[in-house]
Amino acid sequence: MPSYDSSRERLRLADRHIAVFAHLLDGETPPEELFPSLGELQQIGLVGPEGELAPLMRDLLTTLADPLVIIQVEVTGQHGPVNHGILVGRDTVFTHEGWPGEEESEYVPIEPATLVWALARMVNLRSRETDKPAAERIETTMGVLDAAFVALDEAAGDEEKAVRLTRAALTGQSGLEEPELTEFGDLVLALNAHWRVTVAWNGKHEGERAGMVRALAVWDGGPRGYWIREQPAEPIMPGQVGPDSALHLVPSTAGEIWDKIADLLPDEEDLIDEA
DSSP states (O other), X not given: OOEEETTTTEEEEOHHHHHHXXXXXXXXXXXXXXXXXXXXXXXXXXXXXXXXXXXXXXXHHHHHHXXXXXXXXXXXXXXXXXXXXXXXXXXXXXXXXXXXXXXXXXXXXXXXXXXXXHHHHHTTXXXXXXXXXXXXXXXXXHHHHHHHHHHHHHHTTOHHHHHHHHHHHHTTXXXXXXXXXXXXXXXXXXXXXXXXXXXXXXXXXXXXXXXXXXXXXEEEOGGGOEEEEEESOSSOOTTOOOTTSEEEEEEEOHHHHHHHHHHHSOOGGGOOOOO
């Protein structure tokens, strides 16, 4: 069910509610399958009885309809992938954050100056004491990682069994030697989440208008620290990655990753505003 918190200008909306707004903005009647969603929006006053949009929706819908920059954040943890993001408009910036198992996302306006802070919070980036990595980088394949995850599933929460099965899965087929072999096994066992941030905008390449994309992928290894995933390189297209694809991980720090997140964002002169 959608909802609105006037004290903080927060909105909880599902994709189906956004689809209703898109039809209404285009002067169209939403299709029949969206009638229940339209009714929910009318029930809380975001849409009038004749399909008119509430004035409080103006900033969000304007930004949704024509963003200058789209930032997508996918965080995969114990409960599966959760999608967040930020929409940068000409005059407003909105975050949207999901919740595991919930269809709605929370849309909130933020100050542009806090954009990097918002992204850091979405991926739970924070300074903390971690073990010093024993390896300067890890190079293996996605198939080896899949084998390690299968071993973890077979362990079914038994920590001793997980260590034993993961070690067995990696030994002999990962191509890793010590200390990388132990480091990779420990990292897989300690993994809190892995996430990626993708930033897209209309810019120029070699003087021509072009869609521009920058991305960053990171493993949050808890006590094993942060590791940047250099390969497979983002953005990844569907079907691009298979068992034989390279997996390259490099240890990093919260401060370094903060800087890399900031570097993903285009400068004002990088943008093409077609308004």
